[in-house]
Amino acid sequence: MTDLEVTGLGCRRGGRPVFRDLSFSLAKGELLALTGRNGSGKTTLLRALALLVPADAGAIHWQGADVAADREAWRRRIAWLGHLDGLKGDLTVRENVATACHLREEGTERVDAALAAFELGPLASRSVRTLSAGQRRRAALARVVAAGARLWLLDEPLNALDAPSQAALRAALGQHLATGGLAIAATHAPIDVPNARTLLMDSSPPPGGEEHEP
Numbered sequence: 001m002t003d004l005e006v007t008g009l010g011c012r013r014g015g016r017p018v019f020r021d022l023s024f025s026l027a028k029g030e031l032l033a034l035t036g037r038n039g040s041g042k043t044t045l046l047r048a049l050a051l052l053v054p055a056d057a058g059a060i061h062w063q064g065a066d067v068a069a070d071r072e073a074w075r076r077r078i079a080w081l082g083h084l085d086g087l088k089g090d091l092t093v094r095e096n097v098a099t100a101c102h103l104r105e106e107g108t109e110r111v112d113a114a115l116a117a118f119e120l121g122p123l124a125s126r127s128v129r130t131l132s133a134g135q136r137r138r139a140a141l142a143r144v145v146a147a148g149a150r151l152w153l154l155d156e157p158l159n160a161l162d163a164p165s166q167a168a169l170r171a172a173l174g175q176h177l178a179t180g181g182l183a184i185a186a187t188h189a190p191i192d193v194p195n196a197r198t199l200l201m202d203s204s205p206p207p208g209g210e211e212h213e214p
Contacts, residue, residue, distance in 0.1 A: 002027050003182060004151065009058035011044050018044045019202060022058070028150075028180040029195050031173065033187055036201030042186035043083070045201070046153045049184065050080050079149035081157055085140040089129035093120055093139045096128055100147035114146035117172050118165065133160040138168075145172050152176065154185040 004026040011018045019041040026032055034042040047053045049060060051071055060067045067074040079100070080086075087096045097120075098111050115121050118138040128136060137160040144152055152173075158166055173183060173193045185191060 003063055005061040005064075006049070007059050007061070009045070009048065009055050009060070011041065011048050011053065011055050013044060020057070024199060026182050026184070028182060029177045031177060031183045031185065031191065031193055031196040033185055033191055033196055033198045034201060035187065035198055040201035042201055043155055046080075046082075046155050046184065046186055050078055050153050051075070052080075077149055078151045078153055079144040079147040081140055081144050081152070081154045083155050083159075085136045087128045087136060087139055087143075090127065092125050092127055093131070093142075094124040096139055097143045097146050100143045110146040110148055114142040117145055118142045118168050134162060134165060137161055138165055141169060141172065145176075150181055152181065152183040152185075154183065154187075156187060157185055158187060158189050158191070 002025040006025070007023050009022040010020040022045070024032065034045060036042060044053065048055045051068065051074060062074065062077065088099075091099075094111065094115065097114055101110060115124055118141055120135075120138055120142055123131065123135060123139075128139060131139065137157075141157060144154070157169055161169065170191060170193055173191065176183060177193060177195055
């Protein structure tokens, strides 16, 4: 059974179309990998799915209901990882990861497991501002895991990760999918998890010139 249904979606940036008439569906246990060159609309699509930017055409449905009808309910169903890690530098790693639980009014029992998944236990009491880029990315991914959201929206999640951390991400994604979660990830590198499909974003520039994603 399909959980997420995207129909005829279109987005513009700066008045120019980034993509048009994009349709796909996603069921529990599936990962959709967005591929394509820079500027093809991968980030814009993820941001539109998260309702961070408006779509100018089409619809996004979750289990038959338009997600725009109840934006707060939709945001509780998703976990977002952007190009920027979105962490607060003056908080510790544990505090940043626990924030995902607090925002969803859940307990923090997931926090320890999420920290362990990315080997962040020894760094849990460190201020985020003292971490390396790879450590910050691991903390941001741990926050996604701790959120307990059904749908993960991940923008280049492998960025700044070394080989062991990439393996940890694949393991976390595999567990998420195995328990009925869904994920959409923009990526330039294979993620290699079960039940993964690929959507190649149109590599041709939209009319009026090429759009570059931030």
